[in-house]
Amino acid sequence: MAEPWTVGVEQEFLLVDPDSRRPVPLAESVAQHAGAGHDVQRELTPFQIEVATPVCETAEELAERVLAGRVHLAKAAHAAGCRLLASAIPPIGTLGPPPGTDDRRYRMMEHSHRKVIGGQGVCGMHVHVGVPGEDVAIRVSNALRPWLPTLLGLSANSPIEHAEDTGYASWRSVVWSRWPISGPPPHLDSAEAYHRLVSTLEGTEVLLDRGMVYWDVRPSAQHPTVEVRVSDIPMTARDAVVIAEIIRAFARTAAESGDPGRVDDTVLRAAYWRAARDGVDGLAVDPRTGGLRPARDLLGELVSWCSGALADASALSTVEDHLTWLEAHGSGAARQRRAFGGSPDARGLVDLVLAETVRDAD
Numbered sequence: 342m343a344e345p346w347t348v349g350v351e352q353e354f355l356l357v358d359p360d361s362r363r364p365v366p367l368a369e370s371v372a373q374h375a376g377a378g379h380d381v382q383r384e385l386t387p388f389q390i391e392v393a394t395p396v397c398e399t400a401e402e403l404a405e406r407v408l409a410g411r412v413h414l415a416k417a418a419h420a421a422g423c424r425l426l427a428s429a430i431p432p433i434g435t436l437g438p439p440p441g442t443d444d445r446r447y448r449m450m451e452h453s454h455r456k457v458i459g460g461q462g463v464c465g466m467h468v469h470v471g472v473p474g475e476d477v478a479i480r481v482s483n484a485l486r487p488w489l490p491t492l493l494g495l496s497a498n499s500p501i502e503h504a505e506d507t508g509y510a511s512w513r514s515v516v517w518s519r520w521p522i523s524g525p526p527p528h529l530d531s532a533e534a535y536h537r538l539v540s541t542l543e544g545t546e547v548l549l550d551r552g553m554v555y556w557d558v559r560p561s562a563q564h565p566t567v568e569v570r571v572s573d574i575p576m577t578a579r580d581a582v583v584i585a586e587i588i589r590a591f592a593r594t595a596a597e598s599g600d601p602g603r604v605d606d607t608v609l610r611a612a613y614w615r616a617a618r619d620g621v622d623g624l625a626v627d628p629r630t631g632g633l634r635p636a637r638d639l640l641g642e643l644v645s646w647c648s649g650a651l652a653d654a655s656a657l658s659t660v661e662d663h664l665t666w667l668e669a670h671g672s673g674a675a676r677q678r679r680a681f682g683g684s685p686d687a688r689g690l691v692d693l694v695l696a697e698t699v700r701d702a703d
Contacts, residue, residue: 352407352410381414386462428574497616539551
């Protein structure tokens with residue numbers, strides 16, 4: 342059971358060939374080499390692998406566990422003859438064939454959602470924050486809606502696909518938006534209203550089960566947490582920890598604050614699109630006003646609003662230092678794009694991301 346304001350992180354990665362740098366379907370072998378020491382799971386395709394931290398109480402523990410999971414999987418991948426890549430889409434090659442993971446549920450998804458499932462082997466990061474109950478999870482979800490595009494922009498790490506610049510900082514989020522229940526959740530009045538709506542959607546067979554509620558915030562179906570799913574997989578462990586700590590601090594601050602009011606769904610969708618295109622390095626739509634502002638200004642406002650909770654978690658200086666670092670070096674998407682440089686061969690870009698995936702390891 343997760344205590345209130347604890348945090349855990351699920352990280353999804355691509356598996357790539359060390360020579361071609363293209364995705365390879367070796368998840369089963371990597372999972373076997375990983376053993377039982379970490380919470381390792383297979384994903385939608387055999388080109389992907391996931392590792393989850395345990396429930397963490399302190400910022401120090403979270404940082405240690407996020408990096409340890411990456412290092413452990415990287416070693417398992419190496420033993421299986423491939424490499425672990427923290428990019429939300431493959432910069433070179435595609436995710437098929439062969440077909441998806443040989444799992445009954447995934448086969449049912451292929452049957453029900455058909456071509457939508459094609460190319461969905463993209464990699465994100467899911468952050469779980471322990472909350473006192475589902476009504477608090479819904480309160481956090483409502484409060485977080487205007488800030489989801491800011492978190493998406495901060496995490497953006499998928500600009501290059503098929504060795505071509507997509508023009509987007511987070512192409513993963515565009516690909517993922519094909520799912521019928523994805524993107525920002527609706528504003529909901531209670532946990533009961535959430536469950537009524539999900540039951541209705543299950544009745545339509547749009548959802549096969551509650552695990553297919555792919556909104557970017559949801560009460561977890563398996564844990565006493567609010568789960569935030571908006572992020573690309575960040576390039577580095579430090580990127581991942583900073584995003585997770587901001588989300589944890591936001592959840593606590595929102596739970597202790599009043600109702601922030603609603604934002605227009607259409608304007609919020611527009612803000613999502615702008616965040617996916619420009620990331621944190623450009624202009625952003627403020628869903629509360631509909632106006633354009635520098636994305637970094639919105640990010641600074643977000644951090645300032647939950648700075649008290651960040652300080653309580655001993656994470657404020659880490660977050661502020663990282664934002665300063667981003668000013669000088671840019672987001673994961675910007676760093677990928679610089680490494681790519683318009684070259685017809687994206688191998689140098691893949692090599693950069695491979696190194697950055699476990700950069701903070703000794």
